[in-house]
Amino acid sequence: MASIDQTLLIALKGYAWLPDLRRRTNGRPVAIRVMGQRAVAIGGPEAARFFYGDGNLERHTALPHPVVATLFGRGAVHTLDGPAHRHRKAMFVDLLTGDGIDRLAELAEEEFEVAARRWRGGPEISLFDETAGIIATAVTRWTGVPETQSDPEALPADLIAMVDGFATLGPRHARALAARRRRERWLAGIIENVRREQSTRSPLTSIAHYSEDGRLLDSRTAAVEVLNIIRPATAVTWLVAFAAHALDQWPHLRGELHRDEYARAFAHEVRRFYPFAPFLGGRATRDLRFQGVDIPAGALVLLDVYGQHHDERIWPEPYAFRPERFLGRPIGEFELIPQGGGDPRTGHRCPGEQITIALLATLAQRLAALDYYLPPQRTGIDLSRIPARPRDGIRIVVPVPVRTPSRSPGPGRR
Numbered sequence: 001m002a003s004i005d006q007t008l009l010i011a012l013k014g015y016a017w018l019p020d021l022r023r024r025t026n027g028r029p030v031a032i033r034v035m036g037q038r039a040v041a042i043g044g045p046e047a048a049r050f051f052y053g054d055g056n057l058e059r060h061t062a063l064p065h066p067v068v069a070t071l072f073g074r075g076a077v078h079t080l081d082g083p084a085h086r087h088r089k090a091m092f093v094d095l096l097t098g099d100g101i102d103r104l105a106e107l108a109e110e111e112f113e114v115a116a117r118r119w120r121g122g123p124e125i126s127l128f129d130e131t132a133g134i135i136a137t138a139v140t141r142w143t144g145v146p147e148t149q150s151d152p153e154a155l156p157a158d159l160i161a162m163v164d165g166f167a168t169l170g171p172r173h174a175r176a177l178a179a180r181r182r183r184e185r186w187l188a189g190i191i192e193n194v195r196r197e198q199s200t201r202s203p204l205t206s207i208a209h210y211s212e213d214g215r216l217l218d219s220r221t222a223a224v225e226v227l228n229i230i231r232p233a234t235a236v237t238w239l240v241a242f243a244a245h246a247l248d249q250w251p252h253l254r255g256e257l258h259r260d261e262y263a264r265a266f267a268h269e270v271r272r273f274y275p276f277a278p279f280l281g282g283r284a285t286r287d288l289r290f291q292g293v294d295i296p297a298g299a300l301v302l303l304d305v306y307g308q309h310h311d312e313r314i315w316p317e318p319y320a321f322r323p324e325r326f327l328g329r330p331i332g333e334f335e336l337i338p339q340g341g342g343d344p345r346t347g348h349r350c351p352g353e354q355i356t357i358a359l360l361a362t363l364a365q366r367l368a369a370l371d372y373y374l375p376p377q378r379t380g381i382d383l384s385r386i387p388a389r390p391r392d393g394i395r396i397v398v399p400v401p402v403r404t405p406s407r408s409p410g411p412g413r414r
Contacts, residue, residue: 005033014384015275018043019307027311029293034302035064040295041279043304044311048334050290051303052342052349057282059085059348062300064281070176071166071231073184073224075217078348084212085348088225091210092351093344095203096229100142104233105358107138112366121400124375127244127367128393132156132237135359139233143226144202149190158183159234162227167386180227187223195219203229232352236359238387239267242274243364244394245381246321248374253323257368263361265326270360271338272309273321275381275388279304280340305337372396 010017021030022043030041042051051057060079063072072078077088111134119125136156141147158179165176194208195216207225210217217225243266247254256262280303288295295301310318314335315325333349334341339356340349350356378391 005036006039007035010034012384014382014386015278015306015388016383018279018302018304019310022304022307027313029291029295031293034300037300038296038298039300039302040290040293041302041304042290043308045308045314045332045334047290048303048308048337048341051280051282051301052334052340055285056288057301058285059282062281062283066169066173067166070162070173070180073180073227075221076224076228078228087212088210089351090345091206092225092228095206096351096355097344101354101358104138104142104355105362107141108135108359109362109366111135111138112363116366116370116398119372119396119398122398124395124397126393127396128237128241128389129156131240131363132160132234134363135234135236136230139230142203143229144200144204145187145190145226145230149186151186155183156234159231160237162231163235163238163387183227184220184223187226188219191219191222191226229352232350233355233359236356236363238276238389239270239274239356239360240363240367241390241394243267243270243360244367244396245379245390246270246273247364247368248379248394250321254368256323257365260361260365261327262323263365264357266323266364267357267360268326268331268336269321269323270364271356272315272336275306275383275386277305277338278386279306280337303337308337370398371401372398 013020018041022041027043032039032041058081060081063079068074068079077085077092080088115130115134133152133156136159137152140150161175161179165172191208194205199205204226207222253266257266282301284295284297284299284301286297308314312318333343339353342349344351344353373396375395375397377395379394380391381388382391
């Protein structure tokens with residue numbers, strides 16, 4: 001295995017680190033060291049298939065502590081493997097698929113319209129911050145958190161902090177840890193109330209009463225899993241900001257977004273084109289071999305997500321933003337992998353992916369239909385920052401609609 005540790009280069013280069021490294025070997029696996037550990041970097045659909053192959057890798061020992069402590073939470077489904085993972089994952093698949101997705105998208109649309117009325121004729125607003133509030137309110141309503149306890153002012157900022165601090169050990173990480181502690185305590189109290197009272201069926205009550213081996217999850221772990229619905233939905237805020245960036249760069253696309261099929265294709269292209277997850281990690285459960293490279297048991301395996309999404313062998317003209325590439329075309333389950341690959345019902349692909357697509361497509365449609373403009377600002381995206389976003393969060397001004405004065409009828413026209 002290579003002796004030079006790559007950890008500092010990840011911090012310096014961000015999303016470009018792994019694609020640059022793999023480019024030097026023409027896309028073949030690369031043996032490296034990361035955080036003092038042996039690792040192999042891989043990419044491409046076949047690599048994704050290998051990465052998610054049954055029994056090849058485990059996740060719970062590969063997730064860095066900062067990611068677990070901020071993004072997922074201790075005891076979360078993401079930290080499990082084998083039967084324990086499949087059992088709890090089944091609960092999430094039941095909760096996060098089906099007709100309920102449409103209802104969540106409707107709630108987000110309602111909240112967007114309420115916010116847009118407030119924006120009209122007012123000062124410029126941060127679309128990033130406002131979207132965080134819109135989605136957080138919609139998803140807590142959908143999840144079943146009582147409105148009297150939904151904390152609509154502080155909750156969005158805490159949810160954003162959890163996502164924003166997962167890939168750093170600086171001040172963003174400290175804010176993320178504090179936010180997670182607050183929200184786990186808050187939801188644990190709500191879980192305990194739900195267990196004492198008769199409540200309407202909802203994702204919240206389903207998690208509160210979910211049992212493993214005949215025992216309920218402790219209230220803190222149940223709170224972690226409720227957050228693993230609310231927090232990923234709110235993370236769509238990043239994608240909505242990227243959608244606004246795309247509409248600013250390619251304004252001709254606004255006229256196409258009224259079509260639902262195109263809106264979904266647009267959502268897929270945002271998820272492919274823009275940076276969010278740079279790579280995914282697992283640990284080899286046994287001695288493995290991939291494309292001629294030995295992977296010893298215990299080694300980290302890093303799947304290059306950002307590089308795969310910009311590989312011209314998979315996506316013609318990968319640095320062109322072209323939603324039409326997803327029209328009338330089935331997407332291979334190992335091609336587009338911003339939320340993992342494979343079957344979400346049985347593997348580690350996120351079961352909330354359809355929620356992400358529905359929220360992003362719906363809010364992109366509302367944004368395209370809104371009359372607004374961008375005042376002078378920094379819209380560049382720093383690829384060394386994980387997670388990346390437009391520098392000023394996309395600030396917009398929504399003017400009051402101009403009304404055409406009605407003409408008074410002339411003589412003889414009454």
